[in-house]
Amino acid sequence: MTDTRGSARRGRRPGDSGTREAILDAARGRFSSEGFRSATVRAIAGDAGVDPSLVMHFFGTKQALFVAAMEFPINPADVVPHIVGPGIDGLGERLVRFLLGLVDELGEANPMLGLVRSAVGHPDAARMMREFLGEAILDRVAAAIEADRPRLRADLCASQIVGILMARQILALPELAAADRETLVGVYGRTIQRYLTEPLDPR
């Protein structure tokens, strides 16, 4: 009986928010310094002074741990399959509609803006974002592409999507910031769809 409480006081029981915070702190440190790919759950657990199985018990996957450490509002692993799943037809529009909806909903509290800020200023943060985006989103989108050079096509999509975030949210270009969402879903959805399906070199 006193065992459980004693353990809790030492801060090393599943469900203990002190332990959870220690893992998240350790994760932020490892992901920032080593990137998303090289940072291991084992090393993060070691830094937090817990068993790796406890990290997996709390978070399930390394991607989910990253999402929690960065305080993202969603885990791409939960969302991307629903967007990509129905197939390549209309995928551009589904991606843009989801992104613009999320961005409008989050507004200034959008933690993606913080990640963009870090990535722009710090090469380590840029690597972390590149590797996470790659594994969590771009490789999943590329897997749905039937045309040649699927990962280049996913990168092209990412370049327009990051550009939307920059130009509409951060620079706030006036006509773009004021444009209604459905117009942008149509215009950008067609661009993304072209990147997903059309010949890269039509000559």
Add this chain to the structure above:
Amino acid sequence: MTDTRGSARRGRRPGDSGTREAILDAARGRFSSEGFRSATVRAIAGDAGVDPSLVMHFFGTKQALFVAAMEFPINPADVVPHIVGPGIDGLGERLVRFLLGLVDELGEANPMLGLVRSAVGHPDAARMMREFLGEAILDRVAAAIEADRPRLRADLCASQIVGILMARQILALPELAAADRETLVGVYGRTIQRYLTEPLDPR
């Protein structure tokens, strides 16, 4: 005879690099705090302790003063007319070819990256960049567009161009960073051309 030298020693003669630096410092301060549009040559001259005519003697235009203050490698006023001048046909490809050539040439020393970094972290810097981009580039591009909503179209182009810079240079997405320039000129040139000319709402 001694007049000229005496004047130079006091640092207030045209051609005096101390005066030039004082003007550039004053310009950076005013542009950062008030934005590109509200900062006046008169106020900048006042801060530098010189006559406004001397600022114009050194720099010619407020845009050129901004370009010098930010240490841009080029003044858009010198370049954009040559790209836009030949007309709307092929404008997308000319814009992208120029941008990618410039970005590859500048590499890490690209001062546009510094401006993007500031804009992402500081709303005042974002406003400064938005207003300068607007007057120096986007309004000039919009003036060449014959279709409806020209400035929204110019903003759409800007969103893809900023996205190229972010995804290829800052995030360095692997396939995009490795792609050959002519492939990207073709793919992105067609996107920009669509934003310039095609119906925004084809329904």
